[in-house]
Amino acid sequence: MAYERAEIAAGAAVMVVAAGFFLYAANGAGFAREAGTYPLTASFRSVEGITVGSDVRLAGVKVGSITDLTLNPQTFFADARIELQDTIQLPTDSAILISSEGLLGGNFVEIIPGGALENLEPGAEIEDTQGAVSLITLLMKFVGGDSADETANP
Structure with missing residues (x-):
């Protein structure tokens, strides 16, 4: 009888830990909407290096994340859905771009x-x-040179 209780307690502990890992992974992958955010969309020619969950930064500070990436079959552009903090109000003429953290760093x-x-x-x-x-x-382009540069500088 004592073994049964121990087995039940161990099984319950494993289930609680598994549920915690699942919630952590779902939040990291952008499935859970963060409280205090609002959605925006943007359409990019290329989103190479960006995935669901990638950081959205303003002045180097994380202010949101990418929650969805889909290919638009009409324009052949990548449509991104962004969740941005409610405290950040962007002007209508704001720009958004994909940047790199350096040669060996990731994209954001x-x-x-x-x-x-x-x-x-x-x-x-x-x-x-x-x-x-x-x-x-x-x-x-740098190694191979560009023919436009050669004609401009004979």
Whole structure:
């Protein structure tokens, strides 16, 4: 009888730990909506290096995260859904771009606030976007040279 109680207690403890891991993973993956946030959308040419759960930063400070990435079949752009803190009110002419933390660092989404007097409403789209820049493509252009540069400087 004592063994049965011990087995039941051990099984219950395993279930509680498993539920905790599941909730932690769901929150990290962006499935759970954070309290005090509102949604925005943006459409990028390329979201290379960005996944659901990636940071959205303003002046280097995390102010939100990416909660969904889908391919738009009409435009062939990647549509991103962003959850931003309620305390951050962005002007309508704000820009959003994919930045890198350096050569070996990861990518994140950076917001550059505009100067308009009106603010983006929840669910609005940030229209001024810049997609990810491939480091390999830049290196190939640098190493291989560009024919436009050769004609401009004979």
